[in-house]
Amino acid sequence: MQARVQCPRPDALVMVVLVRQDADGPSRMPVLTVPELPAMARHLERVGIPAVKVFASPTSRTGDERGGVAADSLMARAVATLKDAAPGLTVMTGTCLCSWTSLGECHHTGRDGAIDLPATVEALAAQAIAQAEAGVEVIGPAAMAPGQVTACRRALDETGHGRTQIMPHLVVSSALYAG
Ligand SMILES: [Zn+2]
Numbered sequence: 001m002q003a004r005v006q007c008p009r010p011d012a013l014v015m016v017v018l019v020r021q022d023a024d025g026p027s028r029m030p031v032l033t034v035p036e037l038p039a040m041a042r043h044l045e046r047v048g049i050p051a052v053k054v055f056a057s058p059t060s061r062t063g064d065e066r067g068g069v070a071a072d073s074l075m076a077r078a079v080a081t082l083k084d085a086a087p088g089l090t091v092m093t094g095t096c097l098c099s100w101t102s103l104g105e106c107h108h109t110g111r112d113g114a115i116d117l118p119a120t121v122e123a124l125a126a127q128a129i130a131q132a133e134a135g136v137e138v139i140g141p142a143a144m145a146p147g148q149v150t151a152c153r154r155a156l157d158e159t160g161h162g163r164t165q166i167m168p169h170l171v172v173s174s175a176l177y178a179g
Contacts, residue, residue: 014052014053014092016055017031017052019034019037019054019074021059021074029055037081038081038082041085041086045086050089051090051092051138052082053092054078054079054082056074056075056094068130071130075093076130076131079093079131079134079136090137090138091136092137092139092140093131095128095142095152096141096142097120098143106143106145124148124151125152126155128155128156132164136164137164138167139156141166
């Protein structure tokens with residue numbers, strides 16, 4: 001008996017992209033710069049892919065989460081550019097701290113070297129608000145911090161973003177991208 005192969009339909013797919021200030025450097029994910037996003041967004045529209053999930057990796061690390069919540073952050077500029085190019089495209093984001101902390105960890109660390117969970121969750125909630133204000137429909141807490149989803153939901157609801165959805169995730173890169 002022949003196995004039946006089911007191909008996913010374009011409208012069931014989400015494009016995943018890592019946005020950088022420059023597209024150099026190794027990555028297992030598709031990498032684009034902000035000026036390259038409109039062409040990608042229009043291509044997704046043409047082929048019927050309704051959503052894009054954006055990760056942002058700035059060149060300079062601020063050492064705290066302020067870079068992730070600034071109105072002109074790399075993520076905010078990427079989202080605005082995508083929405084301008086393809087207003088009907090659903091934009092999802094990675095909501096996490098590893099692009100901003102000095103060592104690339106997805107959490108804040110206390111003076112004793114242990115994970116500072118309250119500070120981490122608070123920073124994620126602030127980033128969720130900033131991303132919702134940039135126009136994101138689905139934020140994606142990715143720090144694996146207990147309480148992150150509850151804190152993001154509460155923060156979004158309290159700032160008038162009750163319609164912004166949350167889809168946490170665990171894996172941000174995979175060898176599958178490398179073929
Ligand atoms: Zn992270």
